Amino acid sequence: MLLPGLGADSRLFDPQRGDFPDLISPAWLEPASGESLASYAGRMAERVRASLPAGDRPLILGGVSFGGMLAAQMTPLLRPDAVVLIGSALRPKEIAFSLKVMAMAGRWMPAPAGESAKFMGRAFIRRLGPMKREHRRFLESMIDAVPFSFLRWAGEAIFGWEGVAIVEPKLVRLHGEMDRIIPFPKSGLVHAIRGAGHVPNVSHAVEVNTHLRAVVRNL
Numbered sequence: 001m002l003l004p005g006l007g008a009d010s011r012l013f014d015p016q017r018g019d020f021p022d023l024i025s026p027a028w029l030e031p032a033s034g035e036s037l038a039s040y041a042g043r044m045a046e047r048v049r050a051s052l053p054a055g056d057r058p059l060i061l062g063g064v065s066f067g068g069m070l071a072a073q074m075t076p077l078l079r080p081d082a083v084v085l086i087g088s089a090l091r092p093k094e095i096a097f098s099l100k101v102m103a104m105a106g107r108w109m110p111a112p113a114g115e116s117a118k119f120m121g122r123a124f125i126r127r128l129g130p131m132k133r134e135h136r137r138f139l140e141s142m143i144d145a146v147p148f149s150f151l152r153w154a155g156e157a158i159f160g161w162e163g164v165a166i167v168e169p170k171l172v173r174l175h176g177e178m179d180r181i182i183p184f185p186k187s188g189l190v191h192a193i194r195g196a197g198h199v200p201n202v203s204h205a206v207e208v209n210t211h212l213r214a215v216v217r218n219l
Contacts, residue, residue, distance in 0.1 A: 005087070007142065012142065040157065060080060087176055095159075096181055175193065
């Protein structure tokens with residue numbers, strides 16, 4: 001069970017589905033006005049629980065970026081056998097300060113429309129690090145479909161989040177060494193994806209899939 005990053009949907013894991021045909025990636029819920037990340041994670045946990053076959057184990061829970069933050073917050077509720085964070089964070093202070101500035105600005109910014117919205121989406125994707133042109137276009141196709149209201153809510157929720165101090169089950173972190181959104185963590189067991197930016201499951205799918213297969217094999 002993997003949750004996509006902010007500005008993406010379940011298509012983000014197309015590079016993984018060939019190796020993991022049973023992979024589940026639930027659709028986003030509509031956030032309530034002013035809802036906290038913890039509250040939203042609780043509602044997402046209910047959706048995840050309802051989508052899983054009874055007694056289905058082992059359960060690997062994870063996500064990319066924002067999806068990984070939600071997965072970490074959902075861990076006590078779902079009690080997975082392993083948690084996999086891909087280019088993600090356990091607390092807001094791990095995120096680049098420039099993103100906090102963008103989130104604060106987005107609170108007061110009127111919703112962009114048409115070409116302005118597309119320009120902003122493409123400008124953000126260029127910050128995600130090195131990747132092939134087809135990967136960039138793949139990500140652009142998803143961010144174009146995300147309502148600005150969801151992005152604005154998520155920005156506020158992330159930086160109002162207390163974070164997660166401890167993840168009880170096995171924790172695996174896969175992180176691009178050139179990630180400028182969530183810089184490479186300075187502590188903890190983290191597998192470096194060489195030459196990758198913020199979305200290594202797309203730009204370096206073969207290497208990420210190898211790590212995911214190891215997680216499955218070791219459970």
